[in-house]
Amino acid sequence: MKRRKIGVLYSGGLDSAALVGRLIKRGYDVWPVYVRCGLPWEKVELFWAKKYLASLRSPRLKPLLTAHVSLEGAYAHNWSQTGSTPDADSGDAEVFLPARNLLLNIKALLALSGKNVWHLAIATLRGNPFPDATENFFKTFEKILSQSFRRRIRISAPFRKSTKRQILRGGKDLPLHLSFSCINPQGNRHCGHCNKCAERQKGFREAGLADKTRYASGAPKVYNRLTIS
Numbered sequence: 001m002k003r004r005k006i007g008v009l010y011s012g013g014l015d016s017a018a019l020v021g022r023l024i025k026r027g028y029d030v031w032p033v034y035v036r037c038g039l040p041w042e043k044v045e046l047f048w049a050k051k052y053l054a055s056l057r058s059p060r061l062k063p064l065l066t067a068h069v070s071l072e073g074a075y076a077h078n079w080s081q082t083g084s085t086p087d088a089d090s091g092d093a094e095v096f097l098p099a100r101n102l103l104l105n106i107k108a109l110l111a112l113s114g115k116n117v118w119h120l121a122i123a124t125l126r127g128n129p130f131p132d133a134t135e136n137f138f139k140t141f142e143k144i145l146s147q148s149f150r151r152r153i154r155i156s157a158p159f160r161k162s163t164k165r166q167i168l169r170g171g172k173d174l175p176l177h178l179s180f181s182c183i184n185p186q187g188n189r190h191c192g193h194c195n196k197c198a199e200r201q202k203g204f205r206e207a208g209l210a211d212k213t214r215y216a217s218g219a220p221k222v223y224n225r226l227t228i229s
Contacts, residue, residue: 006156007031007112007120009104010064012049014200015123015159017179018171020053022158023121024060031062031117033108037069041185048180048188055175067111069103101132102141109145109153119154126161135160164203177212186216 006023010016010032023030034049036042046066053064101122109120124133131137138155145153159167168176181200182190190197192215204211 003027003029005029005031005115005117005119007033007065007108007115007117009108009120009122010034010049012045012052012179013123013181013196014164014176014179014203015125015167017052017176018167018174019121019123019159020061021056021171021174024056024058027060029060029062031065031112031115033065033067033111033120035067035069035104035107035111037071037103041183044182044185044188045180048178052175052178055178062115065111065115067107069107099132101130101137105141105155106145109149113149118149118151119156121156121158123159124157125159125167126163133157133160164199165206168203168207168209172207172209177214189214189216191216 004027006028008016008020008023008030010020011034016032020030020032032049032053034046036046050064053061105120105122109118112118112120135157138157142153142155145155162170180190181196182194183196184191184194190200190213192201197215200213201211204213
């Protein structure tokens with residue numbers, strides 16, 4: 001029987017890490033793709049992305065593909081480059097990066113084309129506030145990509161109707177403490193103060209799971225967007 005192949009747009013974060021694990025369990029040969037854009041946290045993100053994949057030890061997991069997109073100063077005035085990192089009390093809209101889904105998906109599919117993989121899964125969750133994460137966007141995007149590649153391209157978002165709590169509970173047997181979600185890393189650790197650290201801690205708390213993440217020394221516990229001592 002022909003084995004099913006799928007690529008995963010893989011950041012090393014909780015959601016994409018859980019997605020890799022789920023697809024392996026469902027019998028796919030999984031090709032994770034990490035796309036670098038020159039953002040400050042990528043070196044640490046990639047460090048943990050590799051550690052997580054190595055811990056899975058599955059014959060269905062293929063070697064990590066890495067690709068690069070040069071932004072050429074396009075984000076020069078964006079929070080990701082100015083040092084004004086959205087903190088634990090910020091809303092999701094404050095971490096917006098223009099055209100990010102377009103850039104990452106196209107580059108990932110170009111990398112996967114060399115492996116004859118034409119199906120890409122992304123870990124978009126329910127409640128994503130951005131217009132490039134809607135069902136309509138992905139349907140339209142599929143059509144454009146299929147025309148551009150001159151073959152059928154599939155974009156799947158299997159977590160689109162799921163919350164982070166549901167994703168964590170469904171992946172509780174995975175080494176998700178080795179995933180990395182921080183946008184202001186301290187050394188190789190999560191800062192514990194930023195928007196993404198707050199989201200991560202809230203997810204573990206609501207899922208009723210112990211958070212084994214290694215946070216920077218002195219980092220506070222951040223729950224429900226509120227900092228507590």
